[in-house]
Amino acid sequence: MAEVYQASTTAPVNIAVVKYWGKRDPKLNLPTNSSVSVTLSQVDLRTHTTAACSSSFSEDTLLLNSSPQDVSGARTQACFRELRSLRAALESSNPSLPKLSSLPLRIVSENNFPTAAGLASSAAGFAALVRAIANLYELPSSPTDLSCIARQGSGSACRSLFGGYVAWQMGSKVDGSDSVAVELAPASHWPTMRALILVVSAEKKGVSSTSGMQITVGTSELFQRRAEVVVPKHMELMTKAIQERDFETFGKVTMMESNSFHATCLDTFPPIFYLNDVSRAAIRVVEDINRKAGKIVAAYTFDAGPNAVIYFEEQNSGLVAGLFKSALGSLDGWQGRDIEVQEATDVDARAVEVLK
Ligand code: 2P0
Numbered sequence: 001m002a003e004v005y006q007a008s009t010t011a012p013v014n015i016a017v018v019k020y021w022g023k024r025d026p027k028l029n030l031p032t033n034s035s036v037s038v039t040l041s042q043v044d045l046r047t048h049t050t051a052a053c054s055s056s057f058s059e060d061t062l063l064l065n066s067s068p069q070d071v072s073g074a075r076t077q078a079c080f081r082e083l084r085s086l087r088a089a090l091e092s093s094n095p096s097l098p099k100l101s102s103l104p105l106r107i108v109s110e111n112n113f114p115t116a117a118g119l120a121s122s123a124a125g126f127a128a129l130v131r132a133i134a135n136l137y138e139l140p141s142s143p144t145d146l147s148c149i150a151r152q153g154s155g156s157a158c159r160s161l162f163g164g165y166v167a168w169q170m171g172s173k174v175d176g177s178d179s180v181a182v183e184l185a186p187a188s189h190w191p192t193m194r195a196l197i198l199v200v201s202a203e204k205k206g207v208s209s210t211s212g213m214q215i216t217v218g219t220s221e222l223f224q225r226r227a228e229v230v231v232p233k234h235m236e237l238m239t240k241a242i243q244e245r246d247f248e249t250f251g252k253v254t255m256m257e258s259n260s261f262h263a264t265c266l267d268t269f270p271p272i273f274y275l276n277d278v279s280r281a282a283i284r285v286v287e288d289i290n291r292k293a294g295k296i297v298a299a300y301t302f303d304a305g306p307n308a309v310i311y312f313e314e315q316n317s318g319l320v321a322g323l324f325k326s327a328l329g330s331l332d333g334w335q336g337r338d339i340e341v342q343e344a345t346d347v348d349a350r351a352v353e354v355l356k
Pocket of ligand 1: 015016018019020021029035122123153154155156157209210302303304
């Protein structure tokens with residue numbers, strides 16, 4: 001029987017605090033602005049992926065949550081092609097290596113969170129896919145190198161190759177080689193940071209990010225100002241706030257970023273609405289919390305969906321969780337989940353297993 005080679009890994013969901021929205025090159029997923037994310041729990045919100053290859057497989061396949069996925073799309077193909085060409089280069093420099101680059105791939109992925117509900121499922125998905133294949137091929141690539149490949153699967157995926165606080169530098173080269181993710185700080189840098197996720201809806205979102213952002217780029221004048229003036233300022237403030245563990249600035253920029261992104265969505269024609277009444281109620285609860293505290297101790301952010309992520313520091317968890325429970329407890333359609341910020345570890349960067 002033919003040998004089956006396999007390797008597994010997991011990748012976490014990341015939530016942007018400076019948002020990616022808009023592509024200058026839709027084929028390579030090159031963004032119109034840089035972004036920053038915080039990677040959430042290792043345990044609760046992750047994609048687990050196993051990549052296998054064998055001459056006994058007839059073609060490349062991908063199963064996500066037990067359903068077969070189309071792998072012929074340009075994004076998945078770009079990831080396969082780049083990873084195979086890195087493996088082929090290794091094989092030509094070391095002829096004793098098995099010729100894995102020419103074998104069909106079988107990828108099996110499982111998410112433990114709602115797909116396409118604004119919880120960045122494509123980010124964790126493509127990051128896990130790229131890392132799993134890189135492990136299978138025993139590539140010596142760094143997370144930043146792999147981020148350049150994952151970006152071609154889904155822009156935000158490049159940030160899920162790291163844990164903690166991550167910047168995706170937009171870069172300026174036309175081939176995208178400098179549009180990569182880098183770690184700003186590990187999660188351990190700010191051990192008191194906490195996040196609460198309000199799952200307002202686990203339904204699939206109405207407008208996909210890919211098409212939404214293209215319509216924004218084509219129709220919103222606010223978008224231009226956001227990309228050229230607002231985000232560069234927020235990138236600078238956010239990077240410094242993280243370095244200095246300055247929660248007030250971190251929180252203020254996080255909320256202003258979310259508002260700026262959703263204002264741009266509203267300024268898109270036809271408009272894109274991701275927030276709903278429960279999302280807006282969550283914003284008011286955060287404002288109440290900060291008013292009571294006399295400073296910013298909690299910050300909301302929303303991606304391309306109605307679910308809220310609330311950041312706060314451990315010492316304020318009683319105030320934040322308490323007010324959320326009493327204010328939103330009577331509303332239908334949300335459930336709170338406490339998530340700690342954790343390190344991304346390369347869980348399964350283990351040697352390739354050879355299964356007979
Ligand atoms: C972000 N979002 O920075 C922003 C905030 C949604 C709102 O990245 O077309 O799924 O696959 O590159 O990465 C969602 O965009 O889009 C996203 P593609 P992606 O997290």
